[in-house]
Amino acid sequence: MNILYDERVDGVLPKVDRGELLKQLRTALPDLEILHTTEQLKPYECDGLSAYRVVPMLVLLPEHLEQVQTILKLCHALQVPVVARGAGTGLSGGALPLEQGILLVMARFNRIIEINPEGRFARVQPGVRNLAISQAAAPYQLYYAPDPSSQIACSIGGNVAENAGGVHCLKYGLTVHNLLKVEILTADGEHLTLGSDALDAPGFDLLALFTGSEGMLGIVTEVTVKLLPKPQAARVLLASFDSVELAGRAVADIIAAGIIPGGLEMMDNLSLRAAEDFIHAGYPTDAAAMLLCELDGVEADVHEDCERVEQVLKRAGATRVRLARDEAERVRFWAGRKNAFPAVGRISPDYYCMDGTIPRRELPAVLRGIDELSTQFGLRVANVFHAGDGNMHPLILFDANQPGELERAEALGARILELCVAVGGSITGEHGVGREKINQMCAQFSSDEITLFHAVKAAFDPAGLLNPGKNIPTLHRCAEFGSMHIHQGKLPFPELERF
Amino acid sequence: MNILYDERVDGVLPKVDRGELLKQLRTALPDLEILHTTEQLKPYECDGLSAYRVVPMLVLLPEHLEQVQTILKLCHALQVPVVARGAGTGLSGGALPLEQGILLVMARFNRIIEINPEGRFARVQPGVRNLAISQAAAPYQLYYAPDPSSQIACSIGGNVAENAGGVHCLKYGLTVHNLLKVEILTADGEHLTLGSDALDAPGFDLLALFTGSEGMLGIVTEVTVKLLPKPQAARVLLASFDSVELAGRAVADIIAAGIIPGGLEMMDNLSLRAAEDFIHAGYPTDAAAMLLCELDGVEADVHEDCERVEQVLKRAGATRVRLARDEAERVRFWAGRKNAFPAVGRISPDYYCMDGTIPRRELPAVLRGIDELSTQFGLRVANVFHAGDGNMHPLILFDANQPGELERAEALGARILELCVAVGGSITGEHGVGREKINQMCAQFSSDEITLFHAVKAAFDPAGLLNPGKNIPTLHRCAEFGSMHIHQGKLPFPELERF
Known part of the structure; x- marks a missing residue:
């Protein structure tokens, strides 16, 4: 299956001269590894959400901060969109490439710069794997708390981008609660520090704003995480x-x-x-x-x-x-x-993983609702989730080779997420919006709220070059998708009547 | 002492026709209480930081959301700056009025809308006192954790604006960690919901961004806080x-x-x-x-x-x-x-309260540094603070009636905050920047970072009408104040040499 990024609806992508870009990159950064043949590019066509696939224009594999800075300045000058990628384990297509954009792979920034047991923090590069931080801190009886299921592979930069969670988030919080400081490069290559080594920072809380912003506000170049003492x-x-x-x-x-x-x-x-x-x-x-x-x-x-x-x-x-x-x-x-x-992947040819979050007290009602929707759509749903946080992961089982099943699975998924919103919840707990849930954002937010998101995006990236078409839908998209904004059960939602 | 807001440096305030504004307010909102005589306005000339005093142009005391919305739309149309005020207990002059602006007092929004013991949250209006929430939740053995020393008087709306702390923040977090949702009105009167009833929300984390934004991004009209079980x-x-x-x-x-x-x-x-x-x-x-x-x-x-x-x-x-x-x-x-x-106020005619936050491990060195600075400036400093968070409150004792002592106290205060920044800390932990520490923001942040703050501000309030001249300095101000940016001890700081 090969669903292209919907350029028509969002219409934000300029046409790029690939040859010119490649030439300028090679001149400016002769040491930079650039992948450009179809064979080289193919493995990067999707992240952990394989339902969407797009072959990127170029894949760049920088190793130094200065290289990233030059790449960003060059892309900014030529108006080339940039999609950042860590380990590619994301589940919402946040790192889905663009045909007309470069894929900036940060995997080689994999150095643990400092483990500071006294200050209880670790300073690491963005490509460091989540579990590697805890392993490096283990000699001091410390660890890094957020533990996504993919922790053996996923990178801390990606964790910051998606505000990743895990099974221990109920007690220890999401990524945002376990960060002290993030160094970033903006779309035009400016180097900024968000947060501080102290527990609070003055001015607006840009560290929290940045965390979970899915690569739309800047590129993470260094992360300082809090370390906790290992439970006895x-x-x-x-x-x-x-x-x-x-x-x-x-x-x-x-x-x-x-x-x-x-x-x-x-x-x-x-x-x-x-x-x-x-x-x-x-x-x-x-x-x-x-x-x-x-x-x-x-x-x-x-x-x-x-x-x-x-x-x-x-x-x-x-x-x-x-x-x-x-x-x-x-x-x-x-x-x-x-x-x-x-x-679950072993018992079904395909599955579609949801990530809705609901107020905990609504769990029984929503589980009953999912069961009814499952019967209605004729597709099995497996429920496995972080119950304590109200963060649900219904897995919709389907077979993409059966005509119409993918569409039915997507429609069922949309209904489940709308149900989450209708009981006061949200369409994502820890996997992010990415490409996958961009339409459901129209259900979650009013057009005023979406307009504000765009204004905030523009404050960081006025040209809209960082990961366009993800996370925040255009108002145009919402209009095409249908006026869907559900304000916490106040608009009619037939399933809710029966709960 | 009567230090006027420095209009020259920041130059953001338009000239307002007070008579026209008053006429239009009375026509649009005949029920709205408006204070306009000098006698009525005088009590509002400062908040908890009495070193700065400005008599506002008008004081408005709305009671309903619709009134606030109309006020904001009117002020927006006439380009009148708006300073919001809760209980006026703030310690950094965040609610310091403007001569050419209205003071929007939200104290009459004092209704507790809902205490939900099952969902463990309270929904309250912004003028509700911090302690009143815990009192209302007490029958359910629940309470609201952040407890600023002023909790008997300060309002939750002000707590959100300043991201207030308290003695229990080490374990239970700041205001931002204890919020689920905030309803706001933007500068032009749009009604938005930030956050959700679930533990995470998609899109950018505007709730965290808004918390601690000191009235510059919007007016809080309702707050949903988390309640915790009372410790046994x-x-x-x-x-x-x-x-x-x-x-x-x-x-x-x-x-x-x-x-x-x-x-x-x-x-x-x-x-x-x-x-x-x-x-x-x-x-x-x-x-x-x-x-x-x-x-x-x-x-x-x-x-x-x-x-x-x-x-x-x-x-x-x-x-x-x-x-x-x-x-x-x-x-x-x-x-x-x-x-x-x-x-401390009883043993000194005046005192000046600092609010620097430092990495905990730097406590002994910074305490020694403050002691040396105290000797050097010839002013006593009393230290009383949240040691566990590294949030210091040095109180500089002085006598404003002694010529030059205020200036010496301010200079000493600035040195102490710069010392905090130099060891990787920040100029405020819980009191906010407000009017008081606006110059020290130039020490904390680079001009790129300050530019980004302004862009974020403009995303919410393009006309710059909400609380101008607080929290975020203009680059012009920083230039006049002197190029002060200290990047975590990397720039020379003589006191640090001796630590």
Whole structure:
């Protein structure tokens, strides 16, 4: 499948003289590696969201800050769009290339500059892998908290661009909560520092604004992240339920009991069976839904919290509650969860991963709604998600080779996201908007709000050269897509009537 | 003392026809209370920072959203600057009026719209007092965490504008970390929602950008804050030290031990004696410095943490460590700290409060530097601050009636803030930049960074009508002030040589 970036609707891309650009790049940066043959470019045609594919005009692989600066200045002068890419693990097509733009691959900026145990921070280049930071900090009993499932491969620069989350975000926050400082280059090659080494910075909070801006405001060239002390102890409970709704209610009960678990994840029968077949984690394949609840901290507290959570789970109707008997089993329990996406990939030719976030209290209603929509559209949906944050990942199973199934999957996905918005939630929790959810942004925001986003974008990048066509839709696109703005359930949404 | 807003340097204020504005306001909003006589206007000439005073052109006291919207549209049409004000407790002159502008007082928006114990949030109008939220949530065993010392009087709208902190921010974060959603009106009266009821929102993080923007991007009309469960138990330890440096090192040791106290405050001899004379809190008046360390959470943990902290404090050289024997003493210990500013006000005709934030590890060096600067300028400095966050509040004692003392105090204050910037810190932790620290912004940021701030401001308020002349200096001002940008100690700073 090869869906081209919709140039007609957004109409922001100037026509670029590829030959002229290549010539000027070679002259200005003779040492820069440039990929330009079809064969070389093909592997870069998509990121982790393979449903969209576009072969970029050129792929550039810089190794030094000065190279990036020169590239940006040159592209700015020639009005060439620039899409930045880290490890290419993104799930919303944020790093999807443009036919008329360069792909700026930051993977070679992979140096850990400093681990500072006293100040509890790490200063790293953007291409450093998420897990590598924790590995480098491990000798000091420190770690970097956000842990996307792709943490073995994804880069910290990409994490900043997408404001990545992970299973431990409920307790430790998203990427934005774990950053001190980011160095960036703007579209015209200016070098700026956002944030500071102290806990607060004066002026507008550009660090928070930048985090999650999906490569539209600047290129990350250095990141200073906070490091946390490793919890003394971590235990995980696995609870089985006879229905997803009961499991959803149990989540609310745990939080209501004043406990903040290190992780609180839910999987329904379809996803837990897929994971079990793949990883043999020891999951209860007869359960309609299961919860994984991790407690971490000081040994004595963890012990006490485990007992309290077990009581809450049983009162909430868990048919069985198991404590991982040792560290090996704990790791296995998590391995099943972290591999749930590829596991579902084994039972369906294609799947489409949603990333809606809802107020936690709406979990049971939304799970029921997804179930109804699944029946209505005739497609299976596997639910596996960060229950504690209300960050859902319904996986829509389909077969792209069956005529009409892709379109049906996309339509179902759109309905699910609109349902999330209608209950006061949002269309993305941690994967970003990228190319994939750009139409749903029209449901999330009013035209005044979208206009403001564009004005903020223009403050950083007046020429609109950085990652155009992602994240923020044009008003024109929203008009074509249909007037969809749903203000927290105030506009009619038939599914909601029945909840 | 009556220092006028420096119109010459910033030159952004148009000349306004006061009579015409008054006429149009009365026609459009016959029910709106308007203060316009000198007698009525005088009480609004300053906020909590009384060193700067300007009588506003008009004071408006709206009660409904529609009134605010009409006021903004009218001011926009007539190009009249608008300064918003909550309770007027701000400490950096953020709500300092303009001679040629209206003062928009939001104090009458004082309704608590909803306390939602299940969703753990409160929806309130901007004029609601900080403490009133916790009081309304108390029946559900919930509270709102950020607690500025002025919490009995300050409004949540002002807290959002200044990204207010408090003694518990080390553990629970600043205002920005405790918000879900803010409703605003832009300069031209558009109504926007920033953030969502879910834990993350797509698009750029405008909620974080807006928080702490000091009334320059829009007017807050409604705030949804997170509520937290009240800690089961809270105990406070008071430790005495023979030097401020030893106390500074003990702070780092506590954090290094992996303990996150609910509050961790330091007071030096000058400030603790002033507080003791005023409040009779039971402070050790012979100590060179003292630390207050509060541990909160589940009963068993608090008990254990107290023991661990006591050991750390003793190893760090504390001459005495006392546990508040009961709740009454705990409250008294905090009352002394929370009244430290007025207490210092009793021992000096005037004082000037700084709000620099530094990386925690730099505490001993910066305390030593402040001591040297104090001797050099011949003015006493009392240190009382949020040690755990590295957020310092040096109070410079002076007598404005002694010729030259104010100027010397200001010069000393500027040196202290530059010292904070030079060690990688910032010129404000929680009080904001406002009018007071606008020159020091030139030290904190490069001209590229300041230009970007202005572009972001223009994205929200192209005409520059909201609180002009605060928070972000013009490049012209920085040029007049002198080229001061200090990039984290990289530029020469003589005091640093000796540290």
